[in-house]
Amino acid sequence: MISIWMSVIVMLVAFVNGARNEDVIQPCANIRTSSSVVPLGSPVTATCVIREDCLPVIGQAVHIEWRLDDHFIPSSPVANESGGISEVVIPSFNHTRAFLTCCLQASPVQVAGGVEIRAGYPPESPQNLSCQTNLTTSNTLTCSWDAGQLETHLLTQYTLHTKIWDSNRNYTYKLPTGVHHYTIPRSDFVLFSEMEIYVEAVNELGEAASVPIILEPVSATKFDPPKILKVEAVPKRYGCLKLSWSLSQHQAWIRNFRLNLEVQFKTADSSQWSEQPILVSRIKPTRPVDQCRLLHGTQYFAQIRVRYQQSPWSEWSSSQSGVTLESAPTGRLDSWVKLSGDQMHKQINIHLFWKPSKQFRPNSRNVSYIVSVQKLPGVKGKVCSSMGNYCTFQLPRKAKKVYLSAVNAAGKSSPNEVRIYQPKALKVISDITATPRDDRALLVQWNSVDTSSIIGYVVEWRPLLKTDLSLTRFEFANRNESSIIITGGFEPYKPYGISVYPRFKDGIGLPQTVNAYSRQKAPSVVPKIRIKKTWKSHIELTWDEIPLDQRNGIIQGYKVFYWDEKGPINVVSAHPKERRVVLKDLKTVSLYEAFMMVSTFGGSINGSTIHFEMEPFDAVTIVMIVIASGVGMSLLVIFIVMTCFSNHKRLKGRFWPDVPDPANSSIKRWTSESTQDTHPSWDNDEPNPIYLSHLSFLDFPMKLSKQEDDLWLNSAEDTSDLGESICGSPFIPGYSGSNSYSVPYATVIFSSPCRSPPPKEPHVYLRSESTQPLLEAQESFSPKCYHNMATDGMPREQCFFGPCDDCIAEEGADPVVLWDDFPFLRALALNDTQND
Numbered sequence: 001m002i003s004i005w006m007s008v009i010v011m012l013v014a015f016v017n018g019a020r021n022e023d024v025i026q027p028c029a030n031i032r033t034s035s036s037v038v039p040l041g042s043p044v045t046a047t048c049v050i051r052e053d054c055l056p057v058i059g060q061a062v063h064i065e066w067r068l069d070d071h072f073i074p075s076s077p078v079a080n081e082s083g084g085i086s087e088v089v090i091p092s093f094n095h096t097r098a099f100l101t102c103c104l105q106a107s108p109v110q111v112a113g114g115v116e117i118r119a120g121y122p123p124e125s126p127q128n129l130s131c132q133t134n135l136t137t138s139n140t141l142t143c144s145w146d147a148g149q150l151e152t153h154l155l156t157q158y159t160l161h162t163k164i165w166d167s168n169r170n171y172t173y174k175l176p177t178g179v180h181h182y183t184i185p186r187s188d189f190v191l192f193s194e195m196e197i198y199v200e201a202v203n204e205l206g207e208a209a210s211v212p213i214i215l216e217p218v219s220a221t222k223f224d225p226p227k228i229l230k231v232e233a234v235p236k237r238y239g240c241l242k243l244s245w246s247l248s249q250h251q252a253w254i255r256n257f258r259l260n261l262e263v264q265f266k267t268a269d270s271s272q273w274s275e276q277p278i279l280v281s282r283i284k285p286t287r288p289v290d291q292c293r294l295l296h297g298t299q300y301f302a303q304i305r306v307r308y309q310q311s312p313w314s315e316w317s318s319s320q321s322g323v324t325l326e327s328a329p330t331g332r333l334d335s336w337v338k339l340s341g342d343q344m345h346k347q348i349n350i351h352l353f354w355k356p357s358k359q360f361r362p363n364s365r366n367v368s369y370i371v372s373v374q375k376l377p378g379v380k381g382k383v384c385s386s387m388g389n390y391c392t393f394q395l396p397r398k399a400k401k402v403y404l405s406a407v408n409a410a411g412k413s414s415p416n417e418v419r420i421y422q423p424k425a426l427k428v429i430s431d432i433t434a435t436p437r438d439d440r441a442l443l444v445q446w447n448s449v450d451t452s453s454i455i456g457y458v459v460e461w462r463p464l465l466k467t468d469l470s471l472t473r474f475e476f477a478n479r480n481e482s483s484i485i486i487t488g489g490f491e492p493y494k495p496y497g498i499s500v501y502p503r504f505k506d507g508i509g510l511p512q513t514v515n516a517y518s519r520q521k522a523p524s525v526v527p528k529i530r531i532k533k534t535w536k537s538h539i540e541l542t543w544d545e546i547p548l549d550q551r552n553g554i555i556q557g558y559k560v561f562y563w564d565e566k567g568p569i570n571v572v573s574a575h576p577k578e579r580r581v582v583l584k585d586l587k588t589v590s591l592y593e594a595f596m597m598v599s600t601f602g603g604s605i606n607g608s609t610i611h612f613e614m615e616p617f618d619a620v621t622i623v624m625i626v627i628a629s630g631v632g633m634s635l636l637v638i639f640i641v642m643t644c645f646s647n648h649k650r651l652k653g654r655f656w657p658d659v660p661d662p663a664n665s666s667i668k669r670w671t672s673e674s675t676q677d678t679h680p681s682w683d684n685d686e687p688n689p690i691y692l693s694h695l696s697f698l699d700f701p702m703k704l705s706k707q708e709d710d711l712w713l714n715s716a717e718d719t720s721d722l723g724e725s726i727c728g729s730p731f732i733p734g735y736s737g738s739n740s741y742s743v744p745y746a747t748v749i750f751s752s753p754c755r756s757p758p759p760k761e762p763h764v765y766l767r768s769e770s771t772q773p774l775l776e777a778q779e780s781f782s783p784k785c786y787h788n789m790a791t792d793g794m795p796r797e798q799c800f801f802g803p804c805d806d807c808i809a810e811e812g813a814d815p816v817v818l819w820d821d822f823p824f825l826r827a828l829a830l831n832d833t834q835n836d
Helices: 002-017 619-645 649-655 706-714 815-821 823-828
Strands: 019-021 024-026 029-033 037-039 044-050 064-068 071-073 085-090 097-104 110-120 127-134 140-146 157-164 169-174 181-184 195-203 206-209 213-215 227-233 241-246 259-267 278-283 289-291 299-307 320-323 333-340 347-356 368-372 382-386 390-396 401-408 416-419 429-438 441-448 456-463 473-478 483-487 496-504 512-516 530-535 538-542 557-564 570-574 580-583 591-600 603-606 610-613 695-699 746-750 764-767 799-801
Touching: 029 097, 029 110, 044 064, 044 097, 044 110, 064 085, 085 097, 127 195, 127 213, 140 195, 157 181, 169 181, 227 299, 227 320, 241 299, 259 289, 278 289, 333 401, 333 416, 347 401, 347 473, 368 390, 382 390, 429 496, 429 512, 441 456, 441 496, 456 483, 473 483, 557 580, 570 580
Parallel strands: 037 110, 695 746, 764 799
Antiparallel strands: 019 024, 029 044, 044 085, 064 071, 064 097, 097 110, 127 140, 140 181, 157 169, 157 195, 195 206, 195 213, 227 241, 241 289, 259 278, 259 299, 299 320, 333 347, 347 390, 368 382, 368 401, 401 416, 429 441, 441 483, 456 473, 456 496, 496 512, 530 538, 538 580, 557 570, 557 591, 591 603, 591 610, 746 764
């Protein structure tokens, strides 16, 4: 745009200031340059000569200045401006296009003349010239080339030159600007005659030509993709296929050409074509191609492509399939045995998995597998048959091996011996990890505690969301290996269970298992938060476990974010296995919001927000609790004080009962008044002579007979039931006979009712077995045999207190000695005066 305006300005100035000569307007100055087109960065020299007939300078001194576009350029010091001549030198012209003007110093400055200078580079030689012949509809020869990497900044013209040697004809084709290819019509070339072709590039700074190529147009032909007519097995030749093919319909006329052909194969269960195609040289389209060294009984897909001599290859044809002849399976099967069931049972469950080894060849599309045993009583030869890769069956515990064979329509493979080892309770695998290598592979690593007895490892994996055993896969590892890369069918975001088993010479050890994902992402759901427990300033939140099919990865942890209306956001983390958190130091009468974030290695997801409020303690409730606690404590203190310092004898008797001392006990009366309630004396330290123990009274209507006397004597060992009182206990309130906890020390037997006058017959005293302990440190004062001390007609030989083998009254014994030795009997002595 600037150059256009400068051209206009120069022309206007020349029209105003110029001299009219024969009606032709001429500028006031002439500018001469070395060249108007120069290499970029080269020096430029220009000279300005003012015309003598230029009106603005007639009779005046001339002052000249130079401008490059709108920039001032100092003139050369050798310039002679007095004569109207000025010279300028530009050491490096760095513009691709600019206007150089010569101006007169006046008011205003007037342009005397100007010239446009362009700069650039000479053209590069065209590169990568190639030509291709098209034999489809209209036969043509298309040539193309590269212009080079250097931008010339100048208009460059390309010309294609051809020369046919046989006919000595030359052709030249000029191309439009910017076009670097050209299609030669069929009339200008001969298919089977060699020709020379090159390209020439020309601009204002020079010209350059490409390296010429010499070719036969037919050898530059790129054929259309050929067509496979049929793929079939070669009769009586295993592993061979015959391919019948032809060229496309437009090129079918080329029947006698000998072409080069390439064939590539792939099996039906493979997604990759063979790495190195098979080359077949100089073959006519009418001749089939035989390809051998293929697998037996295998379905193959085939593709072909063609070219003539060194011409470009055609595109690959569409694929066609064929099946080679079948033969019996060959090679070995890799197997993996697992046992289950009760170890004490006679039968064991066997899970047998297998897969083809690298040497195994099924040699058929339909292969089944048979598991058999030999020489086992009660077991048939074949125990399992399957079309898959596993089998489950039962065998006696003493079975040591089975045989696995592959079978097809052509025959049966050699049996593979499979050893059955009992599992060993040895745990030597530790620290197992599984990390993804890509979407289809996992790196499994482990450590072994003891490798001296290990002969290898088995790595087993299966999808956890599916129960089909056919999806179980396994690989073997050597004893020196501690890692392996497992591949095949891993789905992203799905969990897989990976187990590593140690192999010993005589069994399989305990495995270590880990869950893994080939790719992870955030879980699909977030569990709902529930409030489990709330107290004062704490709250416990819980949630359910995320279902396995919605985790999309290994859960790394839970985070609960919570905040109130005024406070900051707080975060509490929970272990993946806990599923609970406790929020502490919460403010009362504050509304809180909370949500949970669940994270895996592949991402995180936030759950919905919940709201909760901490309820304060009611002031009335607190006061009531304090009052109730104070009242209860006061009552307890009062009760303890009253119990300790009370003079109430009955109350003290309940808490501190008076234990009687049989050695210092006495009975004062046997009257009806004595049966009333009496209480122990707490006013002195002397033993109570009345409250001894439980006294019971039995009435006998008549004198004991000899039989009854023997009965009493025989039952003297257990007389506790004789203490059941007829008149009631005279001392212990609430006494109910033998049902009481009190046990009598003695039973006094009367022959008449207790309220009747004293009997004439002497009383009988029976000792009762008591559970009340006596003082162990003191010697018992009671003799083994008690005698009635009354002297009113009772014979001394009678003995009524317990069994006594040597109870013989001694004649002439001093009664005083007996009273001193038996104070208890003295207390029980009854005379007529006391009865009164």
